[in-house]
Amino acid sequence: MSTRVAVIGAAGRMGSSVCGAVEAADDLELVGRFDARDDLGDLGGAEVAVEFSVPDASPGNVAHCVGRGVHVVVGTTGWDEGRLATLREQLSAAPEVGVLVAPNFAVGAVLMMELARRAAPFFESVEVVELHHPDKVDAPSGTAARTADLVGAAREAAGCDPVPDATTHDEGGARGAVVHGVPVHSVRLRGLVAHQEVLLGNPGETLSIRHDSLDRASFMTGVVTAVREVSGRPGLTVGLEHYLGLDG
Numbered sequence: 694m695s696t697r698v699a700v701i702g703a704a705g706r707m708g709s710s711v712c713g714a715v716e717a718a719d720d721l722e723l724v725g726r727f728d729a730r731d732d733l734g735d736l737g738g739a740e741v742a743v744e745f746s747v748p749d750a751s752p753g754n755v756a757h758c759v760g761r762g763v764h765v766v767v768g769t770t771g772w773d774e775g776r777l778a779t780l781r782e783q784l785s786a787a788p789e790v791g792v793l794v795a796p797n798f799a800v801g802a803v804l805m806m807e808l809a810r811r812a813a814p815f816f817e818s819v820e821v822v823e824l825h826h827p828d829k830v831d832a833p834s835g836t837a838a839r840t841a842d843l844v845g846a847a848r849e850a851a852g853c854d855p856v857p858d859a860t861t862h863d864e865g866g867a868r869g870a871v872v873h874g875v876p877v878h879s880v881r882l883r884g885l886v887a888h889q890e891v892l893l894g895n896p897g898e899t900l901s902i903r904h905d906s907l908d909r910a911s912f913m914t915g916v917v918t919a920v921r922e923v924s925g926r927p928g929l930t931v932g933l934e935h936y937l938g939l940d941g
């Protein structure tokens with residue numbers, strides 16, 4: 694039997710790719726495409742919804758799905774701690790529903806974040822550079838914010854000093870946004886898709902960990918895996934690493 698799937702944000706760059714990936718999978722059936730201004734209603738009878746819209750709309754869309762007992766795979770950015778806490782409350786009233794919020798569905802990007810988290814306590818300096826297509830509306834990227842959070846927490850737990858930085862004058866913000874003590878720099882360039890480099894430095898050596906999504910196909914294996922598994926993982930999961938067995 695096929696799993697019935699609805700896509701929210703279906704006309705967008707990611708949504709349209711996800712519709713294609715669902716249609717190409719023998720065990721999945723695309724039962725609804727929803728976009729801005731559409732009434733989500735009963736989500737076309739879907740068992741699982743995939744949500745790739747815009748940061749301001751995503752929490753409302755996900756709450757709608759949870760309220761109807763529909764499992765959700767969420768790729769939209771902007772899910773800060775406050776939004777996640779509200780979602781956890783909503784899920785406590787629907788304990789059978791599974792929601793995965795993942796800032797990046799590319800397997801290589803998940804590995805990049807994990808490698809950066811593990812490497813960060815061994816270096817004095819760490820900075821994140823994310824590079825994306827110029828139609829992206831949010832900065833820093835969700836992946837960069839998550840990477841900086843993981844790296845910052847790992848360094849805190851290991852008792853690392855703050856990253857060294859003698860800057861005293863930065864009126865233009867050239868040193869980037871600081872997330873969990875980690876400088877994050879955002880590049881927007883025509884021709885790019887989604888790229889990130891984590892730079893680590895010690896006296897006499899540097900380590901660069903880079904991931905490149907050259908095509909949105911890079912996200913589809915992760916999305917389809919999540920669609921297949923989300924109903925078996927009730928409650929809130931943050932990060933695809935938990936579905937890939939990388940959380941041990």
Ligand SMILES: NC(=O)C1=CN([C@@H]2O[C@H](COP(=O)(O)OP(=O)(O)OC[C@H]3O[C@@H](n4cnc5c(N)ncnc54)[C@H](OP(=O)(O)O)[C@@H]3O)[C@@H](O)[C@H]2O)C=CC1
Pocket residue numbers: 701702703704705706707708727728729730745746747748750754767768769770771795796797798799835912
């Ligand atoms: N987790 C991951 O692996 C990835 C995450 N992303 C994230 O996914 C999100 C979407 O990216 P992308 O596809 O490039 O963006 P797009 O702008 O191409 O697509 C977003 C779509 O959502 C629609 N939309 C706007 N408001 C609503 C609403 N209230 N309900 C439903 N749909 C709505 C937009 O319609 P309209 O244009 O008419 O406003 C548009 O069609 C971003 O947050 C991005 O960062 C992107 C790639 C990978």
Ligand SMILES: O=C(O)C1=N[C@H](C(=O)O)C[C@H](O)C1
Pocket residue numbers: 770796797825829833834835836837886887888
């Ligand atoms: O908007 C994008 O394109 C992407 N958004 C996500 C993010 O903000 O991290 C994932 C990936 O980087 C592509």
